[in-house]
Amino acid sequence: MPGKTLLKPAPAAPPPPAGDGSLYKKRVKVHPKSVEGPFRRFKWIVLFLTLGVYYITPWLRWDRGEFSPDQAVLVDLANRRFYFGPIEIWPQEFYYVAGLLIMAGLGLFLITTTVGRAWCGYACPQTVWTDLYMQVERWIEGDRNARMRLDAAPMSAGKFAKRFSKHAVWLLIAVVTGGAWVFYFADAPTLLKQLLDGSAPFVAYGSIALLTFTTWSLAGLMREQVCTYMCPWPRIQSAMLDEDSFIVTYKGWRGEQRGSAKAKLAQPDSFGDCVDCMACVNVCPTGIDIRNGPQLECITCALCIDACNDVMAKLGRAPDLIGYTTLKRDEAESKGQPLEPMWKTLLRPRALVYFAVWAAIGIFMLVLLAGRSQMDISILQERNPIYVQLSDGDIRNSYTVKLLNKQGRPREFQLSVSGLEGALLSNPVTGEEPAKSLRLPVRADGVDSYRLQVRVPLRSIEAEQSEIRFEVQAVDGDGDLMKTARFTAPAR
Amino acid sequence: MSKIDTQQNAHPSGPGNAGPGTTGHEWDGIQELNNPLPRWWLWIFYATIVFAAVWVVLYPAIPLPGGNTQGTLGYSSRADVEQQMQALDAQRDAALKGIEAIAIEDLGKDPKLLQAAIEGGRSAFKVHCVQCHGSGAAGSTGYPNLNDDDWMWGGDYASIYRTIQHGIRQPGDDETHQSVMPAFGKDGLLQPAEIASVTEYVLAISGQEHDRALAARGAPVFEQQCASCHGADGKGMREFGSPNLTDAIWLYGGDRASIHNTVFYAHAGVMPSWKGRLSDATIRKLTAYVHSLGGGE
Ligand code: SF4
Ligand code: SF4
Numbered sequence: 001m002p003g004k005t006l007l008k009p010a011p012a013a014p015p016p017p018a019g020d021g022s023l024y025k026k027r028v029k030v031h032p033k034s035v036e037g038p039f040r041r042f043k044w045i046v047l048f049l050t051l052g053v054y055y056i057t058p059w060l061r062w063d064r065g066e067f068s069p070d071q072a073v074l075v076d077l078a079n080r081r082f083y084f085g086p087i088e089i090w091p092q093e094f095y096y097v098a099g100l101l102i103m104a105g106l107g108l109f110l111i112t113t114t115v116g117r118a119w120c121g122y123a124c125p126q127t128v129w130t131d132l133y134m135q136v137e138r139w140i141e142g143d144r145n146a147r148m149r150l151d152a153a154p155m156s157a158g159k160f161a162k163r164f165s166k167h168a169v170w171l172l173i174a175v176v177t178g179g180a181w182v183f184y185f186a187d188a189p190t191l192l193k194q195l196l197d198g199s200a201p202f203v204a205y206g207s208i209a210l211l212t213f214t215t216w217s218l219a220g221l222m223r224e225q226v227c228t229y230m231c232p233w234p235r236i237q238s239a240m241l242d243e244d245s246f247i248v249t250y251k252g253w254r255g256e257q258r259g260s261a262k263a264k265l266a267q268p269d270s271f272g273d274c275v276d277c278m279a280c281v282n283v284c285p286t287g288i289d290i291r292n293g294p295q296l297e298c299i300t301c302a303l304c305i306d307a308c309n310d311v312m313a314k315l316g317r318a319p320d321l322i323g324y325t326t327l328k329r330d331e332a333e334s335k336g337q338p339l340e341p342m343w344k345t346l347l348r349p350r351a352l353v354y355f356a357v358w359a360a361i362g363i364f365m366l367v368l369l370a371g372r373s374q375m376d377i378s379i380l381q382e383r384n385p386i387y388v389q390l391s392d393g394d395i396r397n398s399y400t401v402k403l404l405n406k407q408g409r410p411r412e413f414q415l416s417v418s419g420l421e422g423a424l425l426s427n428p429v430t431g432e433e434p435a436k437s438l439r440l441p442v443r444a445d446g447v448d449s450y451r452l453q454v455r456v457p458l459r460s461i462e463a464e465q466s467e468i469r470f471e472v473q474a475v476d477g478d479g480d481l482m483k484t485a486r487f488t489a490p491a492r
Numbered sequence: 493m494s495k496i497d498t499q500q501n502a503h504p505s506g507p508g509n510a511g512p513g514t515t516g517h518e519w520d521g522i523q524e525l526n527n528p529l530p531r532w533w534l535w536i537f538y539a540t541i542v543f544a545a546v547w548v549v550l551y552p553a554i555p556l557p558g559g560n561t562q563g564t565l566g567y568s569s570r571a572d573v574e575q576q577m578q579a580l581d582a583q584r585d586a587a588l589k590g591i592e593a594i595a596i597e598d599l600g601k602d603p604k605l606l607q608a609a610i611e612g613g614r615s616a617f618k619v620h621c622v623q624c625h626g627s628g629a630a631g632s633t634g635y636p637n638l639n640d641d642d643w644m645w646g647g648d649y650a651s652i653y654r655t656i657q658h659g660i661r662q663p664g665d666d667e668t669h670q671s672v673m674p675a676f677g678k679d680g681l682l683q684p685a686e687i688a689s690v691t692e693y694v695l696a697i698s699g700q701e702h703d704r705a706l707a708a709r710g711a712p713v714f715e716q717q718c719a720s721c722h723g724a725d726g727k728g729m730r731e732f733g734s735p736n737l738t739d740a741i742w743l744y745g746g747d748r749a750s751i752h753n754t755v756f757y758a759h760a761g762v763m764p765s766w767k768g769r770l771s772d773a774t775i776r777k778l779t780a781y782v783h784s785l786g787g788g789e
Binding site: 022023024025026027225229382383384385388389390391392393396398426428429431451453 | 515528531600603607628641642787788
């Protein structure tokens with residue numbers, strides 16, 4: 001597929017001109033014009049949804065009983081827990097998070113290979129916040145032409161007022177953005193109160209300050225520069241896209257030769273549909289001309305489609321001179337050949353493989369998650385000394401036993417040993433008589449560690465190494481487990 | 493149409509756009525394209541240089557023959573550690589006070605305090621005790637195993653506490669544990685045949701293989717010479733620190749040769765008294781730790 005392109009090689013380009021020698025270029029400020037249309041509406045919807053989810057999520061509650069936090073989504077770094085609704089991830093289960101990240105990566109591949117850089121164009125935080133910031137800018141400083149005039153104008157009280165209020169609103173949004181971020185790491189209502197009365201931990205203020213700065217500078221000042229120069233994704237996309245990926249495309253075969261509406265009226269055959277009105281260029285948030293073909297800078301926001309369709313509608317020409325299409329379909333369309341059905345292009349093997357792998361990981365994780373136990377035990381035999389002979393000749397081994405309780409209330413576990421005749425368990429710290437089984441309390445949602453000892457009469461020991469079974473049963477009847485460990489005796 | 497090209501603005505047929513220029517370098521027909529960076533990247537680079545310069549002034553940085561530069565802030569990672577240790581000590585203060593204040597017999601009654609004492613004792617043991625008792629406190633010949641259930645000088649909190657405080661056969665300490673076993677062979681107190689027979693007798697009462705006839709001859713010897721300290725039944729007497737000879741635990745070995753050797757030469761191991769060398773709190777922590785190893789008495 002990539003590499004085996006169906007397209008004619010590009011016409012031999014003229015040799016690249018020798019550069020002017022400068023290795024750096026000045027930034028050309030982009031003043032995107034506002035636009036209306038279905039893609040713009042779609043972008044607004046995505047903006048409201050994503051920002052809504054981001055700002056509201058930390059405030060959702062989830063009842064987990066008295067021993068666990070009641071925040072629905074919480075990254076509890078101090079206690080090393082990650083809460084996500086009914087799911088609670090322990091540090092040793094971090095592979096779930098790794099799995100989610102892998103799924104996110106594969107999902108990105110899947111989306112990109114089918115519908116291009118949809119992530120960049122609609123959902124990426126850089127795009128969403130930039131969109132929001134640009135809208136604020138439009139409200140305060142006006143649309144493209146007004147802003148360009150303002151930029152050129154000398155500083156005056158009016159210009160200062162506009163600039164000042166713009167940055168004030170931007171910073172306000174930035175503070176709220178940074179503020180929302182820290183709520184994911186602590187109980188949101190408590191932290192908000194602390195933030196307001198000045199008693200929150202320094203790291204909270206520090207994070208907010210940092211995120212305020214990054215939000216304001218990335219969405220307000222850097223904008224398209226982030227996508228073009230800082231983000232690795234645009235560079236990776238050439239490996240992701242192929243001639244069957246839907247991307248924003250200018251249909252040159254239809255648009256060229258460009259010419260005014262009047263010129264086309266006079267000579268219909270020598271001119272194409274593009275009237276060279278620059279509407280598509282003016283709305284582009286990255287400041288490029290899509291008519292030059294697919295480019296690294298294009299985030300496929302599709303605003304140029306809305307802009308051009310507006311022009312085409314006014315001229316009474318067919319829409320989608322700029323449209324979502326694949327290179328292959330565009331080629332076929334230009335030759336007047338029939339197009340293969342849309343679903344065939346979308347469901348091609350490459351996309352299906354991505355989807356299959358993505359879904360397999362998802363299902364695998366769900367199965368793991370559903371089957372995971374509410375308790376666990378780990379048993380580590382003490383190595384030094386590995387055994388102790390007691391005065392009556394019995395052999396005793398010590399073990400570090402860790403009991404893990406994933407439920408939100410303290411529980412008791414009954415631990416018993418078997419496998420060696422007459423084996424008895426004891427806890428040297430409490431000093432109780434050795435017994436066949438011990439009751440051990442374990443804190444809510446945590447691990448408790450015990451150093452326990454097992455003594456076995458010499459007569460039941462046949463080898464230097466024997467196997468001994470530890471059975472643990474929740475006293476409330478909810479779950480049981482069995483683990484084996486080694487029991488070591490002196491060589492005979 | 494074009495192929496998908498990620499060169500910036502590199503659309504060969506695009507009007508007014510001939511693609512990126514070159515740097516003018518050419519080797520064997522290969523030209524080096526110039527996709528110019530925005531200038532602010534360069535400024536970020538300069539900013540890092542400035543940052544480094546400021547850092548070098550403020551913090552310890554350059555290693556020189558006479559030691560590294562100190563920086564004007566006076567920061568040192570060592571002082572940092574010091575500070576953290578002090579904070580930690582302050583945190584532990586409550587537990588320390590509790591350990592010092594509690595009656596030694598009651599150490600086991602406060603689980604939280606006991607746990608703190610055990611953990612503290614664990615690290616103190618690693619510094620002061622492992623040289624003789626071993627890192628796992630399992631001892632070796634002549635050095636008792638502290639993990640078992642045999643306590644020559646007592647295994648409750650108060651007894652362990654006293655043993656650590658005053659040691660064993662520590663010269664100059666009035667309260668140290670004293671006990672002496674005569675060197676029956678070396679000092680000619682018993683004839684070689686008597687020593688052989690009493691050795692056999694000790695093998696018998698500790699339930700090991702032995703020569704019945706010889707052991708029978710050793711019984712009266714034991715009664716005369718040994719029972720006053722080790723007891724008529726050979727089970728030892730704590731007030732003399734005389735070990736139980738009928739159990740499976742032997743400080744100096746329990747086979748025939750070792751027992752014979754002990755009767756002939758006798759042994760008198762020593763343990764230092766730690767009072768005055770270690771703080772009372774540390775001795776208490778060690779007590780708790782040693783007690784927790786095998787459950788004490
Ligand atoms: S908006 Fe459409 S008609 Fe206008 S210049 Fe762009 S492609 Fe041509
Ligand atoms: S060229 Fe069109 S789709 Fe691409 S970034 Fe510009 S406006 Fe968006």
